[in-house]
Amino acid sequence: MNPADLRRVTKARERLVPVVAKEFGPKARFIHLFGQGRGMLAGVVAEIPEQPLGTDELPLLAIVQYDEVTGAVRVVDREFKYREARSVGRDVALLDGEGNLRLREANGRERLLARGVGGDLFPAAKGDALVATLQTSASHKHETSVGIIDLKGQVKVLADGPGVDATPSISPDGRTVIFVSGRTTVASFYVTDVDGAEPRQLTNVGLENWMLFGGPPKEFVPPPVSSHHMEWLSDDVLRYNAGGGAFWTLNVRTGAAAPDLGGDK
Template sequence: MRKQFLTLTVMTLAATSALAADRLNPADLRRVTKARESLVPAVAKEFGPKARFIHLFGQGQGMLAGVVAEIPAEPLGTDELPLLAIVRYDESTGAVRVVAREFKYREARSVGTDVALLEGDGTLRVRDAHGQDRLLARGVGGDLFPTAKGDALVATLLMNSEGPHETAVGLIDLQGRVKVLADGPGVDATPSISPDGRTVVFVSGRTSVASFYVTNVEGAPARQLTNVGLENWMLFGGPPKEFVPPPVSTHHMEWLNEDVLRYNAGGGAFWKLNVRTGHAAPDVGGEP
């Protein structure tokens, strides 16, 4: 599943990566630099000099970082994901604290005062402030994104690999109830849920071009927001001006309000998407 979706995403991102350096928002660069200043020494102290943080999950006081024991000597294949230990990083203070020391997780997100931890086999558990774990769901593919209230999260669900629907988008509450919201042919993935807990945006390759779709927590029929009318062959030789790149991952998304989603489109280039109108544009930002 991951390999096929990455292939689709890489094709659509390749043509825009050369422009990414010109679209960097200075505020984002400062954010990453500040995170490195706190995380690099803390990770070395807690996990040893070979350990590195390679992922940031979320924002603010609830931000988490994924740590690998060491960087692999050889590049990993697209279906191979390094298993992570998890630390909490507070953007406001720079404080770093170990959440899960074992190198056994693919993703993690803060959900209220708890932390959702996705194991390598697709088992999703939640860990409370006392370090106690409980099972939430199995067969979770990743792309965890919590509600603003911290009472649930949306995620990519793994479907039957033999069928036409490889993944679906689902809502998982803290009682472990799972509701499928979008399940189209091929891959539906990378979901995000609005601050009011009603609107769910995700990425699908059902038209051969990775595009944003929108639904809601009732599972209303999905509506295509971006790249309407585009087909994969139209991207070769450079994307048309109306092309909107997909996000790198759920973990680089943040809602600016109920209607506007901000996301990383690759190479540090952030975009803003209005989930009501489908209008999208690069978020260049102001002066350093």
């Protein structure tokens, strides 16, 4: 992890740990950070499970808000019933364990936006919509699509290839949507737009799963670990967490990608 990212995470931990212990008890832990800046949210578990969870099991979370700028922390919801949360303008989108996406408005009112939402929430910069992974079928958890959900609750599918289409993100200008798909057997970035244009493969073009045996080739671009640690540096360049403390940048026009080594500043 480059120095700037390490300091960012360390600062968040210093602020959140004592508040979580005070508000939720000494066994509670924050385990996820959602978003950046003033709208950053954190997911809190009641306690860390003694036994590792299965691949498809997710702990249900309470939600707190952490202002990266001021360091202020406030409780959004004390109930341990959410899988994800993201700030959408002044409001908060909350995804519960049943796949129901609700919007809690700044005035405290809450309304249902959509059902059958799988996760990977990423809000548009204007705060008027979110992109998300959608559950194609309750009986086929490994068949997912990518869609955009506006604040009126209208859902539009943008990409639905065979298998998993997931981990979407939307550019600051609100036009370009990137996501990850395994439709070529290698997890790769694809690009579409909010009108649902035919997706185009951006990374790992020509690679097949067997080519990764024994270690990926030098041209392999790793997928992101989640949509929660993606940030746009411009309308064309996305920065994302590839796991293991490594961040990459991706040009969504050209497909050019490279490790972001950062600097000590």
